[in-house]
Amino acid sequence: MHLYTYDSAPNPRRLGLFLAYKGIDLPTTQIDMRENKHRDAEFLAINPLGTLPALMTDEGVMLTEVIAICDYLDALYPDKPLMGSTALERALVISWDHRIFVSIFEAFAEMLRNRSPAFENRALPGPLDIEQIPELETRGRKRFRGSLELFDTELGDKPFLCGDSITFADIDLLVGVETARWVKESIPEGCDNLQAWLERSRAALS
Known part of the structure; x- marks a missing residue:
């Protein structure tokens, strides 16, 4: 490989x-x-x-x-599984991961790729030239903040997104949250469940 x-x-x-x-x-x-x-x-x-x-x-x-x-x-490499150990666990990881990609990573891309001169005519990744739409930056910020507030509620007091163990879904959300600093975004105020989750996830991956 x-x-x-x-x-x-x-x-x-x-x-x-x-x-x-x-x-x-x-x-x-x-x-x-x-x-x-x-x-x-x-x-x-x-x-x-x-x-x-x-x-x-x-x-x-x-x-x-x-x-x-x-x-x-x-x-x-099945040791230390991150995609789930059962069919249901894998389904949960993929379900969360899809939501995170659509609501966090796509929102981040809207914010970054529609505002930065470095992405002129590259508003979407890939080989095609795609023009920027400045209005999408505002929509991206709304999607990002609203999604994290919803995730905070759904997370509740669970240690990690899919239960007691860290999974690839947690990795993706962590990267999404930390990368959002590039566009001056972070976990919204009052999302205490997510803030505690972030510290647990960082510790688990260190």
């Missing part, structure tokens, strides 16, 4: 925390997104989507979605 990534970017960080927690070490090539190396012809020949991370499996199959890479690796 071979991993193409850029450690400091949000999606690669999701995978990086997963790999570190499980103790998986993969041959890796860093693709510098700050220098737009993910849009160079050399990398597009490897992954035509131009997205990171991307994992080339031993079978020669390219996996480009973080949740797919993690699900694949969790099956290959």
